[in-house]
Amino acid sequence: MEFVRREAPYIAPKANVSSMMLQVLVALIPAALAHVWYFGPGFLCNLIIAAIFCVGGEALVMRLRGRPPLATISDYSALVTAVLLTFALPSLTPWWVTATGSLFAIVIAKHMYGGLGFNVFNPAMVGYIVVLIAFPMDLNLWVAPHMGDIDYQYLTLLQTIAYTLTGALPETLTFDAISRATPLDAMQAGLRTMHTFSEIWANPIMGNFGGRGWEWIGNLTLAGGIWLLIKKIIRWHIPVGVFAGLLIPMTVMYAIDSSANAGPGFHLFSGATILCAFFIATDPVSAATSPKGRLVYGAGIGFLIFSIRQWGSYADGVAFAVVLMNMATPAIDYVTRPHIVGHPRRGQRQ
Amino acid sequence: MTSGGLMERLQNGLWKENPGLVQLLGLCPLLAVTTSLVNGLGLGIATMVVLTLSNGLVSATRRWILHEIRLPIYVVIIASLVTCIELMFKAWFPTLDRSLGIFIPLIVTNCAIVARAEVFASRNPIGASLVDGIGMGAGFALLLMAIGAFRELLGQASILAGLDLITGGEPFSGFSFADSGFLIAVLPPGAFFSLALAVAAKNAIDGKRRISRRRTMSRKLRPSDHPRS
Numbered sequence: 001m002e003f004v005r006r007e008a009p010y011i012a013p014k015a016n017v018s019s020m021m022l023q024v025l026v027a028l029i030p031a032a033l034a035h036v037w038y039f040g041p042g043f044l045c046n047l048i049i050a051a052i053f054c055v056g057g058e059a060l061v062m063r064l065r066g067r068p069p070l071a072t073i074s075d076y077s078a079l080v081t082a083v084l085l086t087f088a089l090p091s092l093t094p095w096w097v098t099a100t101g102s103l104f105a106i107v108i109a110k111h112m113y114g115g116l117g118f119n120v121f122n123p124a125m126v127g128y129i130v131v132l133i134a135f136p137m138d139l140n141l142w143v144a145p146h147m148g149d150i151d152y153q154y155l156t157l158l159q160t161i162a163y164t165l166t167g168a169l170p171e172t173l174t175f176d177a178i179s180r181a182t183p184l185d186a187m188q189a190g191l192r193t194m195h196t197f198s199e200i201w202a203n204p205i206m207g208n209f210g211g212r213g214w215e216w217i218g219n220l221t222l223a224g225g226i227w228l229l230i231k232k233i234i235r236w237h238i239p240v241g242v243f244a245g246l247l248i249p250m251t252v253m254y255a256i257d258s259s260a261n262a263g264p265g266f267h268l269f270s271g272a273t274i275l276c277a278f279f280i281a282t283d284p285v286s287a288a289t290s291p292k293g294r295l296v297y298g299a300g301i302g303f304l305i306f307s308i309r310q311w312g313s314y315a316d317g318v319a320f321a322v323v324l325m326n327m328a329t330p331a332i333d334y335v336t337r338p339h340i341v342g343h344p345r346r347g348q349r350q
Numbered sequence: 351m352t353s354g355g356l357m358e359r360l361q362n363g364l365w366k367e368n369p370g371l372v373q374l375l376g377l378c379p380l381l382a383v384t385t386s387l388v389n390g391l392g393l394g395i396a397t398m399v400v401l402t403l404s405n406g407l408v409s410a411t412r413r414w415i416l417h418e419i420r421l422p423i424y425v426v427i428i429a430s431l432v433t434c435i436e437l438m439f440k441a442w443f444p445t446l447d448r449s450l451g452i453f454i455p456l457i458v459t460n461c462a463i464v465a466r467a468e469v470f471a472s473r474n475p476i477g478a479s480l481v482d483g484i485g486m487g488a489g490f491a492l493l494l495m496a497i498g499a500f501r502e503l504l505g506q507a508s509i510l511a512g513l514d515l516i517t518g519g520e521p522f523s524g525f526s527f528a529d530s531g532f533l534i535a536v537l538p539p540g541a542f543f544s545l546a547l548a549v550a551a552k553n554a555i556d557g558k559r560r561i562s563r564r565r566t567m568s569r570k571l572r573p574s575d576h577p578r579s
Contacts, residue, residue, distance in 0.1 A: 130534060133537060134534035134535075135533065
């Protein structure tokens with residue numbers, strides 16, 4: 001009889017960076033398809049450009065740093081950055097805007113800090129903030145969602161590609177004919193001009209429980225996020241923290257005055273709330289590490305999104321909230337260090 | 351002072367110990383006003399004049415300045431010089447003065463000036479101190495101009511906008527190359543990025559020079575070059 005002798009560890013974890021990133025990408029596919037369905041093929045054009053510049057930038061930097069480029073390209077992290085950046089951008093974006101954001105995300109936000117695992121800030125969000133500040137005109141052009149009863153003019157695939165490459169619309173179309181305020185924009189502007197919540201809700205860009213189109217993108221993102229939870233790629237602390245930080249204050253405000261504040265359901269299913277909770281804030285590198293720390297980190301992001309939506313000048317504040325909390329991560333990690341068995345608790349004498 | 355020492359002093363200010371690039375002093379005006387080449391030029395010249403004169407004055411009075419209270423005395427000297435400069439700007443370049451705003455009086459707090467008074471002028475004769483002031487001031491002014499030009503080109507896609515602030519005459523909106531630029535370059539973050547790039551470029555040039563110098567030296571010292579004795 002023969003015994004098979006094996007060395008420890010007997011149960012080796014299968015997780016590695018590339019399979020993790022690949023599953024994140026897979027989880028985003030339904031939401032991406034919904035995005036294409038509601039906002040047109042511009043999403044795909046942006047995705048191709050962002051992917052080219054993110055992966056190209058990664059290869060370039062690795063070459064400059066004298067390391068083998070394939071080692072980091074094959075972990076798909078640059079591709080995840082590209083996809084998250086594409087989700088943040090409006091579907092009609094000229095290529096140079098996307099390229100600037102991608103290069104900034106990869107070269108400055110990621111590799112200047114030392115590459116994957118060392119980046120202090122979420123690269124995709126830094127790239128988005130840079131283009132949001134540098135090209136405010138292009139970043140405010142959101143086309144209306146594709147839903148039967150809103151009369152607006154479609155851009156065909158060819159027109160979309162032409163716009164992406166040149167930044168100019170065909171002569172028969174104007175920006176006013178194709179673009180609409182996003183639900184969050186309309187809500188913020190409406191509430192500030194003393195319209196009531198129910199008045200603004202009558203606007204055709206609002207859907208059943210969130211912004212039209214956005215609510216279904218949100219639902220599918222939620223499905224992808226839950227799949228990631230089941231697959232144990234992410235853990236529940238950060239999403240719960242984000243939802244609590246955003247929705248509890250929103251509910252309180254709504255309960256105090258339901259005409260001058262938007263309901264929590266609207267805020268949950270508009271903008272990037274769900275995408276942020278499951279895919280952006282859970283970036284394993286720039287988030288806090290301990291369970292308690294993750295709750296605090298998520299709640300901080302949620303509360304910052306609430307503050308920016310409620311009192312800020314931007315309609316949505318996910319990118320700013322995430323980057324601000326990235327800055328606080330070392331402090332959170334320091335304060336929420338788990339207790340080590342056998343050592344005295346903090347504040348307790350030996 | 352020998353002409354060799356003079357050149358070395360100038361070179362120190364312009365490159366080797368450049369107040370902005372190497373000592374990282376005076377960052378407040380450097381980051382805040384360099385939104386255009388003309389702004390950088392205006393503040394650069396003002397700083398250079400103050401730096402040269404304050405170096406001269408501190409050096410001339412150095413034997414009477416009590417060591418314990420030297421800093422307040424430097425500040426008084428620098429503040430009176432800056433007041434003169436500010437009044438001159440108000441009289442001759444009123445529009446440039448309005449464009450630079452608070453940053454002309456704030457030259458008083460530019461630590462590059464106090465640093466030169468403390469490190470150099472209080473220990474050296476007048477001639478050397480004046481040359482040091484010119485070198486350091488020119489180094490600072492050139493850096494302000496370079497960063498100003500870089501940010502203006504990138505952020506507004508134009509160059510020399512507002513030249514009329516210095517030369518007078520018709521309002522001049524600069525040579526424009528495109529409708530809009532990379533806006534973030536003229537915003538505060540752009541200032542930090544530009545300065546970081548400038549410092550990195552300087553270090554890269556120095557590093558390359560050091561390598562090539564080492565190579566020529568090692569070539570000289572190669573044993574095969576020497577005849578065997």
